[in-house]
Amino acid sequence: MSGQETADAGRVRSLRTTVLTVALLNLAYMVVEIAVALSIRSVALVADSVDFFEDFAVNLLIFVALGWSLARRARVGKVMAGIIVLPAIAALVMAVVKIGDPEPPAAGALLWTAVGAILVNLVCVGLLSRFRADGGSLTAAAWLAARNDLIAGVVLIALAGATALTASGWADIIVGVLLVVLNGSAAKEVWEAATEEELAAKALAGEFDDD
Numbered sequence: 684m685s686g687q688e689t690a691d692a693g694r695v696r697s698l699r700t701t702v703l704t705v706a707l708l709n710l711a712y713m714v715v716e717i718a719v720a721l722s723i724r725s726v727a728l729v730a731d732s733v734d735f736f737e738d739f740a741v742n743l744l745i746f747v748a749l750g751w752s753l754a755r756r757a758r759v760g761k762v763m764a765g766i767i768v769l770p771a772i773a774a775l776v777m778a779v780v781k782i783g784d785p786e787p788p789a790a791g792a793l794l795w796t797a798v799g800a801i802l803v804n805l806v807c808v809g810l811l812s813r814f815r816a817d818g819g820s821l822t823a824a825a826w827l828a829a830r831n832d833l834i835a836g837v838v839l840i841a842l843a844g845a846t847a848l849t850a851s852g853w854a855d856i857i858v859g860v861l862l863v864v865l866n867g868s869a870a871k872e873v874w875e876a877a878t879e880e881e882l883a884a885k886a887l888a889g890e891f892d893d894d
Contacts, residue, residue: 698814699749702825705807706742709735712803719796724852725788726781726859727842728796730774733863734832735800738807740766740873741825753884760877771863778859785852790843793855797839804832835862 713735720728740763748756807829814826838858845854 695749699746701810701814702742702745705810705825705829706739706746708803708807709739709742712800713739716796716800719792723788723792724777724781724786725793725855726774726778727839727855727862728788728793728859729777730771730859730862731800731835731839733771733774734828734835735803736766737873738825738828738832740764741828741876744873744876745825748880753880753887757877757881757884760873760880764871764874764877774859774863778856778863781852781856785856787846787850787852788855790847793846794840794843797836797843800839801833801836804829804836808833838862 713732716728716732716735719725720732744756744760744763747759751759808826811826811829842854842858846852
């Protein structure tokens with residue numbers, strides 16, 4: 684094995700370790716957000732947990748994809764896309780139910796959970812920044828998703844302030860629905876990435892048949 688091949692193999696191992704770390708961080712904080720959301724009845728936090736689940740799914744898919752064939756990546760990606768839809772639907776149902784009783788969530792718990800979300804995403808952005816050009820479009824998408832999640836964290840902090848000032852649950856419902864709408868593209872993006880992998884696999888199979 685040449686020096687370049689050794690370096691490339693080391694780079695792949697480092698990328699696999701990084702995306703798995705990012706995936707587990709997102710999964711862990713998704714659990715935290717859902718637990719807090721259910722305890723304070725926050726639609727926005729449930730909706731934001733969709734982002735964390737999306738990032739978990741995408742980074743896990745990258746980890747798996749580095750060792751699997753294109754066709755297998757595509758199948759896993761489409762399964763992930765289907766799973767991502769579930770928490771988004773749960774957040775939407777919660778929003779509809781809460782309209783009948785718009786009790787405000789605890790602003791303090793909402794604030795500190797949002798701060799935690801920002802810190803987790805900052806760590807993920809830092810970890811992924813070294814590999815933005817590695818692993819293709821999925822790795823770039825993972826970095827962009829983590830970066831964009833920082834914006835959602837800022838929105839949640841603003842929501843905590845609005846909730847404290849208004850003592851109303853309507854801000855939580857509205858922000859929650861907006862996040863569901865914004866995050867609705869998450870499953871679509873993962874599905875499209877998987878479809879690209881599927882088409883690439885078919886193209887390679889066609890090239891092989893032509894030979």
